[in-house]
Amino acid sequence: xxxxxxxxxxxxxxxxxxxxxxxxxxxxxxxxxxxxxxxxxxxxxxxxxxxxxxxxxxxxxxxxxxxxxxxxxxxxxxxxxxxxxxxxxxxxxxxxxxxxxxxxxxxxxxxxxx
Amino acid sequence: xxxxxxxxxxxxxxxxxxxxxxxxxxxxxxxxxxxxxxxxxxxxxxxxxxxxxxxxxxxxxxxxxxxxxxxxxxxxxxxxxxxxxxxxxxxxxxxxxxxxxxxxxxxxxxxxxx
Numbered sequence: 001x002x003x004x005x006x007x008x009x010x011x012x013x014x015x016x017x018x019x020x021x022x023x024x025x026x027x028x029x030x031x032x033x034x035x036x037x038x039x040x041x042x043x044x045x046x047x048x049x050x051x052x053x054x055x056x057x058x059x060x061x062x063x064x065x066x067x068x069x070x071x072x073x074x075x076x077x078x079x080x081x082x083x084x085x086x087x088x089x090x091x092x093x094x095x096x097x098x099x100x101x102x103x104x105x106x107x108x109x110x111x112x113x114x
Numbered sequence: 115x116x117x118x119x120x121x122x123x124x125x126x127x128x129x130x131x132x133x134x135x136x137x138x139x140x141x142x143x144x145x146x147x148x149x150x151x152x153x154x155x156x157x158x159x160x161x162x163x164x165x166x167x168x169x170x171x172x173x174x175x176x177x178x179x180x181x182x183x184x185x186x187x188x189x190x191x192x193x194x195x196x197x198x199x200x201x202x203x204x205x206x207x208x209x210x211x212x213x214x215x216x217x218x219x220x221x222x223x224x225x226x227x228x
Binding site: 004031033040041042043045048058090092094100101102103104105106107108110 | 205215
């Protein structure tokens with residue numbers, strides 16, 4: 001039972017580079033979301049999706065794009081990396097029509113932008 | 115806007131002590147509340163989920179209670195062990211639906227001294 005899988009686990013980018021953080025879940029969850037976690041700031045919601053083809057902005061969406069073409073995958077794209085995007089990124093999923101509403105998290109991607 | 119508070123931010127106790135971690139929220143219109151554990155450098159692991167209609171949930175040495183009317187939840191850890199050292203976060207899901215955004219507290223970092 002894989003749950004929520006994030007890749008890569010670690011990444012170093014140069015300012016201005018772009019990249020995609022991958023997130024996949026195998027629980028048939030409708031709801032998926034991306035958070036960033038910074039010291040003293042807690043978890044902040046970047047983008048979320050309530051189903052395939054539907055996405056919306058969270059609290060800190062600037063500099064990030066998402067799309068949801070399948071139920072399983074929810075990639076997060078950094079368009080032009082900035083040092084302020086140095087953070088730990090978590091993907092989460094929850095809610096299936098046949099299951100409950102318990103949220104599950106991936107192991108995180110630790111991103112450093114230099 | 116829902117706000118979730120966890121105080122204190124850090125707690126240190128001797129091994130064997132029973133302890134209570136507090137979580138308070140400002141809007142009592144919640145669908146459920148979830149407690150998570152986060153080890154350093156790791157993702158969030160779900161501990162307990164309490165539906166709004168429930169008063170408490172138990173798993174092993176952990177017991178979580180919910181008092182919606184007062185906007186409070188507690189996580190009780192019995193006979194604490196050094197392996198319980200971690201950050202504990204609570205999160206609430208609003209009554210707007212199962213498919214809605216979680217609001218997190220900033221967590222309590224627990225250290226259990228041998």
